[in-house]
Amino acid sequence: MSDRILGGLALVFAAFYIWQATLIRESFMSDVVGPKTFPLILGVAMGVCALVILLRPDSDPVWPKGMQLLEVLMAVAVMFAYAQLLPDLGFLIATALASTYLTWRLGTGPVMAVIAGIATSGGIYIVFRLILGLSLAKGPLGF
Amino acid sequence: METLNALAEGFAVALTLQNIFLALIGCALGSMMGALPGLGPANGVAVLIPLAFSLGLEPTPALILLTSVYYGCMYGGRISSILLNIPGDEPAMMTCLDGYPMAMKGQAGLALSLSGVASFVGAVFATIGLAILAPQLVKIALLFRPAEYFALYVLAFATLGGISSTNQAKSAFASLLGLMLAMIGYDSQTGTPRMTLGLLHLNDGIDFLVVIVGLFAVSEVLIFLENRHGGVDHKPPAIGRVTPPLKMLRFTAPAMGRGTVLGFLAGILPGAGASLGSFIAYSLEKKVSDKDRTFGKGDPRGVAAPEAGNNAAAGGALVPMLALGVPGSGTTAVLLAVLLSMNITPGPLLFTDRPDVVWGLIAALLLANVMLLVMNIPMVSLFARVLLVPPRFLMPVVAMISFVGVYGVTGSSFDLTVMVIFGVLGWVLRKLDIPLVPVVLGVLLGNAMEVNLRRAMEIADGDWTVLFGSALAIGLWAVALVGFVLPIFFGARVKRKMRMEDESSVKD
Structure with missing residues (x-):
């Protein structure tokens, strides 16, 4: 089908x-x-x-159902939101939020996910902005 | 002699501090990405292209970085095949068959070091083969006029699909989708905007970096999220001694030799790539050597052959990419994107106009292989430790780095949105068993294909028979036709066999 x-x-x-x-x-x-x-x-x-x-169709793939589908749709929504809000929030905040969400949904506890999210965002910022000098989105706060 | 001189100049280009450093970084990153299940060479290189681009690297250093990643992935893929029975990337699938049983017998260290040597043998010989064969192919390529080029592009799409999908209608669908996307934007000849639906953002066309990163990296995150309940944190077995005894090397040397030759040949064929290389190498080795029925139960030759095969294929796939501008595999398609985005068109002219790029790259690859040998034998336990980091922490990092890279290049949140759309598209296409590589190739080659068609017509004053006007062109069309039709009859069988081999190993 x-x-x-x-x-x-x-x-x-x-x-x-x-x-x-x-x-x-x-x-x-x-x-x-x-x-x-x-x-x-x-x-x-x-x-x-x-x-x-x-x-001449092939047999059907296994589509995600219910919660699984919701999981994928939510992740897509978060990524869309990230793309839209990046220039408004600035790189550090937007990335910390998005990666916290993804880490959490991939099965990490909420507290740990927040820590991992902030670490991810900060780590990328240090490597790519401070060391490699890439231009990342600047928010109203300047980072 | 000519080749040796060129190679010596290549080393002069490659042996700068910056290039050695980039090769080192590339090898380390590649080995890690290869080792991680789910992050293959195409993904890894795709995520890094925008970064290399926004760091403002020159073409040669950028290419050195990314091909080192590519080679590194080919080495690293075996680590999780052997330790976890999960291929780190698709070409490493065959290494599971005998590698994991070896690890179960307490020979993990032996399997890792042996496959490291096999990878080295395959990759070095393939790189030498590249240095010898590519200039010859260039001589043939000089005979190509626009009509032949058009036929060659058709050939690439026709043969590419045969391996990547069981359903030829779906691989044709994928190629056409890519080509159709490539048409968006200003027409290169007349300057009229095409297929833009009136959106100003689309006038310059869709940036292929956005397409590639979206299709490969973002869709991988979605697949991962969907299957997360299946994924458990693994604990790899102890590795032990990592130096292969000389006797063992001598025992497996013929297997490596056969694997290298078959892999290299498979790599050169457009569209076949490393997965086919390792599959053929393993199957033949099993036919030749499996007298005591030890294959599949931890026979070291069953580890050596496919590893030599997939690494040799990786090198072989660079031959048509550099000499003709037609990539032989998914990852080389991504590497082609790097060249195109730096305004370098691969093909015969590349060898005469920019020998520094070609030979610098080849020299750097030989250098990278030595680095990889060191990284993947004495230091292999270090990379094996990467497998202990749960993917639930790594996947978000990968996703965010791909956003950073694309934003760094384009600086527009419109492009990020388009990238997410391609991520969703990639996810749906994968679900439907539609290969992604032809889509990418279509986006990359679409304009060149059309330009060649129109030039051929222009020269022939609108006479369509010019497309079949020379023996060379007819030959290319014939190969294209065979390459497209043959898999309809045989492709499904080969694919099924590959899967069956894989599944039987999981059940054991």
Whole structure:
């Protein structure tokens, strides 16, 4: 079933891609092939692939259920939040929060996770900012 | 002679304090990453690229650092195979079969040192093979015109999928997805924005560093999080004596020799890579030497052959990457990304324009092998101790370092968001048994492939038959076709056999 959904989505994607490719503006000074052709070829090939996957699916993988799925979704949400908040919070705070969360969810006790999170953040800051001089996100507090 | 001169110049490039230091760091990091289950060479190198980039390293030092990591992973992968029966990375899978039984018999030290020597033999000979073979391949490559290059790219995608997935439709899907992503952004010839959906952020295209780190590193964290209840903290057995007796070396030398040759050949084939190298080396060794049915029960030759094989394949995979710009494996695809991001296009011109890069790299690899031999035999217990650090502390560190690296290069939180999206995509694709390497390769080679197609057309005035216009081109198309079709019939069987060997070893 998963493969049929994948095939279906890929087919829609291929159609969308082909439609987008037809919208590419041709410039009057183009080469023989032009900017549209290769994307069109790719779109059509993708459509064929999608059909094959749709018609001859493999057996289903084991998808995470319930709590496991929630676990993955939460981690993704935390990483999205991290990406968004990094410039606002600054590197040290944002990283300490995110790595505390991940360490905790990977099965460490809460107190230990906070310590590990702060250590991770501080360690990376020392190595990459202070020793190697990489520019990390500066928050309102300057770190 | 020519080669020796070039190599001598290479050593002059490699033997600076900075480069030796980088090779040392790379070897140590690589051995560690290789030893840790879940962190393979492709992941390891992917996380480090943005770092090498934002540290402002020159191309040669950056390449030395990252290929040392690559070689180091190949050495380190065996440590957890032998001690824990968990391959540290995919190519080390075959080493479990006889390595772990040896450790159970109290010969962990012997297995580790023997496989260390085998790794060294495989890697050194492969590096020498690279030095000899790559310049020859360059001569052939000079005959390539745009049409042949286009056919070569098709060949790379066609053969790459055969090994990485059991379902050719899925590997084709992966390649096409990568190529389609590569089209996003300004068209290189006319400058029209394409496939950007009107988003200004996408005008410059998607940075392939973002794609690679997201697909490999971020998705690894998600997989890990999902399976965390299966993961227990391990306690490796005692290691003991780590010097192999001379008699044992002599006993296993033929196995190492055969493993090296087979591994190197497997490595050169586009798409095959180190996993196939060690698999072929082990299978053949078993056929040749297993007279007393000792294989799978701790036969030292069963450790020597696959280790020589996977290290030789790692070196072999660099041949097509440097000479043609078409990588032979997942990790070399990532290394190609390094070169491209430093504005260096691998291929025949690289050898004439930038011999310092090529020969400096080869010299550094020979140097790195000596370092790795020292690190992986006398100091092996140090790296084995890495296995005691529970992954629940390490995985978040890896995740955060990959964010740091990408942010260091792009400085935009939009790119971080895109990276997380690719992480989720990578996770879903892995679940569906869709290989990630073709996606990465597609993103990397997409533009070059299109440019070559359009140039070929331009030269031929729009005549599509030019793509089949020379014997060389027809030959490439034929190999591509065979490479794509053959696995449909045989690929599943080989894959199944690899898995069966692996599972039977777990049950013992």
